[in-house]
Amino acid sequence: MSSPPKKRPHWIPVVAALIRRNNSLLLGLRPEGHNLAGLWEFPGGKIEIGESPEAALQRELREELGIEAEVGGLKLATTHSFGNTGIVLLFFEVNFWKGEPKTCHHSELKWVLIEELKNYQLPEANQKILSHILSVLK
Ligand code: DGT
Numbered sequence: 001m002s003s004p005p006k007k008r009p010h011w012i013p014v015v016a017a018l019i020r021r022n023n024s025l026l027l028g029l030r031p032e033g034h035n036l037a038g039l040w041e042f043p044g045g046k047i048e049i050g051e052s053p054e055a056a057l058q059r060e061l062r063e064e065l066g067i068e069a070e071v072g073g074l075k076l077a078t079t080h081s082f083g084n085t086g087i088v089l090l091f092f093e094v095n096f097w098k099g100e101p102k103t104c105h106h107s108e109l110k111w112v113l114i115e116e117l118k119n120y121q122l123p124e125a126n127q128k129i130l131s132h133i134l135s136v137l138k
Pocket of ligand 1: 014016035
């Protein structure tokens with residue numbers, strides 16, 4: 001008997017934004033029908049072929065929040081895997097933008113005080129590096 005074909009391992013590059021206003025960060029509740037629905041994420045998404053990480057994040061923030069963001073520096077990078085799929089997650093700081101973030105994609109948006117981030121259910125890829133995320137926000 002032959003075993004089922006194995007899916008080849010592959011990596012998905014993802015960019016996420018640390019959008020800061022005073023002592024709070026913007027989190028979005030992942031919508032139903034998506035992977036990880038019901039978890040709070042940092043706005044962002046997959047880098048498309050031909051895009052730089054910064055351009056991908058700018059596009060995602062335009063699509064998801066309706067803002068024109070000035071993407072700042074790369075603050076941290078991490079990897080996470082589920083089965084044969086891995087994500088490389090790059091976090092950029094975003095301190096300046098035009099427009100008021102709107103729920104174009106998420107079920108809800110929330111400005112969360114940095115010290116309260118630990119009370120939110122985040123994707124495992126973020127949860128496991130929360131202390132690192134907090135340290136780059138200092
Ligand atoms: P999917 O995953 O096929 O349902 O597609 P999307 O459009 O919901 O996912 P997208 O474009 O946001 O891709 C981001 C992937 O990275 C998704 O699998 C969730 C994962 N991820 C883990 N942590 C974060 C995070 O903080 N922010 C974002 N945006 N994605 C994260």
